[in-house]
Amino acid sequence: MKPYNNKAWWLVLPVFVLVAFSAIIPMMTVVNYSVQDIFDPSTRYFVGTEWYREILADPRLHDSLMRQFVYSFCVLAIEVPLGIIVALSMPRRGLGVPVSLILLSLPLLVPWNVVGTIWQIIGREDIGLYGWILNSLGLDYNYASNPRDAWATVLVMDVWHWTSLVALLCYSGLRSIPDVYYQAARIDRASSWAVFRYIQLPKLKNVLLIAVMLRFMDSFMIYTEPFVLTGGGPGTATTFLSQTLTQMALGQFDLGRAAAFSLIYFLIILLVTWVFYTAMTHNDNKG
Amino acid sequence: MSLQLDNVTLSVRGETYIDNACLMLEPGSFNVLLGHTLAGKTTLMRLMAGLDMPDRGTVRLGGRDMTHVPVRQRNVSMVYQQFINYPTLTVFDNIASPLKQAKVSRQEIARRVEETAEMLGIQHLLGRYPQELSGGQQQRTAMARALVKDADLVLFDEPLVNLDYKLREALRVEMRKLFESRHTIAVYATTEPAEALALGGTTTLLHQGRIVQSGPSDEVYRHPCNREAASLFGEPPINLMPMTIQGDECRIADLRQPRPDVWRSLPAGEYQVGIRPHHWSLQPLEEPAFRLPVVVRVAEISGSETFLHLSHDRIDLVAHLIGIHEFGVDQALEMQVACRQLFVFEPDGDLVLSPSSPRPTLASV
Numbered sequence: 001m002k003p004y005n006n007k008a009w010w011l012v013l014p015v016f017v018l019v020a021f022s023a024i025i026p027m028m029t030v031v032n033y034s035v036q037d038i039f040d041p042s043t044r045y046f047v048g049t050e051w052y053r054e055i056l057a058d059p060r061l062h063d064s065l066m067r068q069f070v071y072s073f074c075v076l077a078i079e080v081p082l083g084i085i086v087a088l089s090m091p092r093r094g095l096g097v098p099v100s101l102i103l104l105s106l107p108l109l110v111p112w113n114v115v116g117t118i119w120q121i122i123g124r125e126d127i128g129l130y131g132w133i134l135n136s137l138g139l140d141y142n143y144a145s146n147p148r149d150a151w152a153t154v155l156v157m158d159v160w161h162w163t164s165l166v167a168l169l170c171y172s173g174l175r176s177i178p179d180v181y182y183q184a185a186r187i188d189r190a191s192s193w194a195v196f197r198y199i200q201l202p203k204l205k206n207v208l209l210i211a212v213m214l215r216f217m218d219s220f221m222i223y224t225e226p227f228v229l230t231g232g233g234p235g236t237a238t239t240f241l242s243q244t245l246t247q248m249a250l251g252q253f254d255l256g257r258a259a260a261f262s263l264i265y266f267l268i269i270l271l272v273t274w275v276f277y278t279a280m281t282h283n284d285n286k287g
Numbered sequence: 288m289s290l291q292l293d294n295v296t297l298s299v300r301g302e303t304y305i306d307n308a309c310l311m312l313e314p315g316s317f318n319v320l321l322g323h324t325l326a327g328k329t330t331l332m333r334l335m336a337g338l339d340m341p342d343r344g345t346v347r348l349g350g351r352d353m354t355h356v357p358v359r360q361r362n363v364s365m366v367y368q369q370f371i372n373y374p375t376l377t378v379f380d381n382i383a384s385p386l387k388q389a390k391v392s393r394q395e396i397a398r399r400v401e402e403t404a405e406m407l408g409i410q411h412l413l414g415r416y417p418q419e420l421s422g423g424q425q426q427r428t429a430m431a432r433a434l435v436k437d438a439d440l441v442l443f444d445e446p447l448v449n450l451d452y453k454l455r456e457a458l459r460v461e462m463r464k465l466f467e468s469r470h471t472i473a474v475y476a477t478t479e480p481a482e483a484l485a486l487g488g489t490t491t492l493l494h495q496g497r498i499v500q501s502g503p504s505d506e507v508y509r510h511p512c513n514r515e516a517a518s519l520f521g522e523p524p525i526n527l528m529p530m531t532i533q534g535d536e537c538r539i540a541d542l543r544q545p546r547p548d549v550w551r552s553l554p555a556g557e558y559q560v561g562i563r564p565h566h567w568s569l570q571p572l573e574e575p576a577f578r579l580p581v582v583v584r585v586a587e588i589s590g591s592e593t594f595l596h597l598s599h600d601r602i603d604l605v606a607h608l609i610g611i612h613e614f615g616v617d618q619a620l621e622m623q624v625a626c627r628q629l630f631v632f633e634p635d636g637d638l639v640l641s642p643s644s645p646r647p648t649l650a651s652v
Contacts, residue, residue, distance in 0.1 A: 183338055184371045188432075189359050189388045198373045198384075 027266075033259035051260035061261065063236065064244040065268075068220060071155065071240060075219040076212060078159050083166025083211065084204070088196075090171055101171075104164040112161075116228025119157045123229075144230060147237030154226045154238050158219060166211045173207035174200060209280045213273055220269055241265055288349030288439050289313050290472050295334055295344035304330045305341070306496045312472045317463065317488030319504065320476040321519060327496040328476035332442045335474065336363045348439060364433035365442040368449060370425035372417040378404070378428050379413040385436040403435040406465060423454040434465065443475040447482075459485055480522045484508060492519045514636040517561050523594065523605040525630065526562040539577060540600050547575050547626035550640070558639065561630035564594075567606035568623045575626045583614040597622065 034051055038044040055061055090100050110118070123143045125131040134141035143153045177199065185195045223242040226232055232239035239247075245265065249258035290312040297305040305327050312318050320328045333339045334346065337358040346354045353361060364385070372381045382400045391399075404410040407427040417425050426446060433441055443462075447455040463486060466473045477483060483490045483504055490504040492515075500507055500516045511517035518524040531538045532555050537546045539560060568576075581597040581604065588594075588611050595606040595614065606622060614620070631640040 178369065180367050180369055180371055183333075184365065184367065186338065186358050187336065187363060187365050188385045190384070191388075194388075198375060202373075202375045 030259045030262050033255050034263055035256075037256050047256070051256045052264070055257055055260045055264065060236075060244060064239055064241050067237075067239070068241045071151075071222070072216055072219045074155055075158055075162075076215055078155070079163045079166050079215055080208065080212060082159070082163050084170050084208075086163065086167035087170035087174055088200070090167070092175075101168070104167055107161050107164050108168075110161065112224035113228050115157055115161050116225040119153060119160075119225070120229050123153050145234055147234050150226075150230050150234060150238050153229060154222075157225050157229070158222070161225075162215060162218070166215065169207040169211045170204055173204045177203045205280065209277065212276055212280070216276060217269055217273060220272070288470075288472070289347075290335060290440060291345075291347040291350075292335070293345045293347070295331075295341045295346065297330060297334060297339065297341050303496050305334060308334075308344070308498050310491060310498060310501060312474065312489075314472055315466075315470045317466050317473045317486060318475065319483040319486055319488060319490045320474060320493055321478070321480060321483045321490050322476075322493035323478060323519070326493045328493055329444055330496075331493065332365070332444055332474060332476060335440060336365055336442055337361050361440075362436070362438050363440040363442065364436060364438040365444065366426070366429050366433045366446045368445045370417070370422060370429055370449070372425060372428050372432070374417055376416075377413065378409060378415050378417070378420070381417065381428055382413075382431045382435050385432060389436065399435055400431075403431045406434070407431045407461070423450055423458070426450060426458070430465075438471060440472050440474070443473070445476055445478070447477075462486060480508075480520050483520070490520070492516050494519060510638065510641045511630070512638055514559065514561065514632045514638075517630060517632075517638075521563060523564050523607065526564060526604045527632075528560050528562070528599075528602055528604075530558045530560045530631070532556060532558065539579070540602060542577075542579065544577060549575075549627050549629075550631070553631065553639065557634050559632045559634065559636075561632060562604075562624050563628070563630075564605045564607035566624050566628045567595075567604075567608065568625075569608065569612070569620070570623070572623050572625050576623045577626060577629075579622050579624070581620050581622050583616060583618045583620060585616070586612065586614045588613070 035046060035048060036044045037047045037050075086104070091097055107115075119130075122128040122130045123141075125135045125142060131141055131143070140146075141149050143150045181199050182195065185199060190198070221242050222240055223246070226238035226240060227243060230238055232243045242265075245258060245261050248254050248261060290310075292308050292310040295305055295308040296303070308331060320331060322328050330339070334341050337346070337353065337356060340355060344354070345352055348361070372378075373384065376384065379400055382403060383396050386396045386399060400413070401410060404413055407430055409424055409427045409431065412420060412424060412428075417428060420428065426449075430446065433443075447458055450458065459482065462475070473488075475486060487504055489502060490507045491501040492499040492507065492511075494515055499519065500512045507516065508520050511520055514525075514527065518527075528540050532546060532550065532553055534555065535546050536543055537550065538544070579599055581599045583595060584598055584603075585596040586593060587596065591610060593608045593610065593612045595608060595612070597604045597606060597620070604622075628642045629640075630638065630642065632638055
């Protein structure tokens with residue numbers, strides 16, 4: 001039998017320790033909460049799957065989950081094509097390159113709560129540019145009272161904040177395409193649609209995968225912006241999953257339910273991300 | 288259709304890339320562009336294709352001025368050093384792509400793709416994707432795409448560089464066959480003199496953006512118009528030594544020797560002699576020869592050949608010998624070269640005399 005040297009385990013030990021503290025231990029704590037009913041540190045009861053059953057039947061969760069899916073879908077449907085278009089129209093050489101890179105990076109440097117505050121002001125119909133313009137155009141826009149307007153504002157805010165990320169990722173992908181591909185396409189008399197479809201898009205696939213996953217995960221966890229803008233209102237129009245969760249955990253101090261909710265939330269993100277990843281890489285051997 | 292370049296010049300930001308190039312390429316000819324990297328081979332091809340526009344001069348195709356006609360409106364194709372194929376299309380669709388753009392009927396496309404694929408020996412790979420192919424097969428696909436559309440001008444920009452040695456030789460032989468029965472002008476850029484001779488046809492020597500010489504390959508090889516042409520067309524490049532003729536004597540470097548018969552007609556004066564590396568011999572020759580004492584710097588053995596890097600009186604020389612010869616560093620030797628195999632150049636570089644050797648073979652380059 002071949003002798004094994006097990007010393008290498010010591011080399012991976014630091015990673016295990018790190019992951020244990022950063023992910024496994026906190027998560028197991030949550031699992032621990034989710035199967036118990038806790039009144040105070042000495043009074044607790046094991047309740048099994050009761051919290052899960054209750055949460056899954058909770059209409060409040062159904063509503064915010066639905067809202068969340070529609071929101072994330074809109075974010076991806078707008079930001080990904082828009083990011084590609086922006087990247088395609090960015091200059092390839094000259095002074096325009098650093099200028100556009102800096103302009104695009106600026107929104108990314110703004111913290112979430114500041115973005116919320118900016119739009120809170122910009123969206124006001126009395127002193128805000130955006131709100132004032134919309135109202136002058138005859139649209140009755142008021143994010144504080146109209147659920148549809150609040151919803152749209154949160155979406156526009158995210159598009160303003162994060163389209164740059166998609167654009168920058170796509171731009172870096174486009175830059176990695178050697179010039180000979182474009183030359184060959186010109187010699188083949190390929191149309192610009194064909195160049196996009198058969199040269200640029202295949203080369204963008206990997207960065208798009210990253211962009212889609214990042215934007216999905218991030219938008220699915222959105223909390224700060226709607227919280228700052230309207231506190232999740234009007235009503236529950238912009239109360240997304242993470243805010244529902246916070247209300248449950250900190251507002252009502254319902255730790256058991258909130259823990260069960262967290263785990264379900266986590267599994268949803270994991271599942272959807274896995275679906276995206278598999279869908280976008282399943283025919284890798286072909287392309 | 289013939290391709291004619293007249294005084295074509297291109298400079299970018301004050302740097303001259305192509306300097307006054309004049310060239311005439313016949314239909315059905317196979318033309319090699321030979322030069323070092325950065326000599327302007329790719330730039331010249333881009334000008335021929337219409338990917339770039341020259342600053343001055345005209346490009347004519349079949350007598351028609353095409354200088355400012357963009358590449359999309361010309362009928363050219365190009366094969367690159369990198370293997371350029373559409374990654375998401377099958378080999379069939381890759382080869383068919385230029386025909387689809389040209390709106391050729393479906394049956395016609397299928398027929399021509401299959402015909403071209405068969406010519407290049409990739410007919411069994413038509414359903415595969417480029418990533419599933421070896422480098423040689425990918426390049427064959429790219430070549431098929433270039434050949435399928437019956438272009439007036441097919442450009443090959445060092446297409447075999449990224450392939451391994453064996454494959455390169457195999458494809459090189461096929462290249463000639465592919466073009467034998469065509470009326471296309473083929474242009475093939477390479478840095479390797481051996482490739483130019485093996486491909487036959489005509490060779491155009493390019494150096495620092497200038498066309499040094501152009502003509503049938505073996506002609507250019509045997510009678511290089513000047514020192515530059517002789518050095519470009521030979522690997523390792525030709526050895527050069529100063530030479531003086533005075534009366535019945537001549538002096539090569541610091542060695543006095545009687546003037547050989549083949550140089551009877553040369554007037555007295557300063558010259559340079561050129562010695563092809565493979566003309567050196569270790570054995571005494573039966574014919575009039577120069578003997579040169581040298582010191583070995585490096586003996587580089589590659590397969591069944593030896594490249595001897597030598598020096599004589601601070602002049603560096605290279606000898607290309609068949610067989611394995613082992614020498615120590617700083618070992619003293621006497622090398623010989625037959626007088627009739629020497630090139631003679633003017634001090635300013637023009638050719639005075641070239642040896643009347645038989646047609647060169649690939650092994651002798």
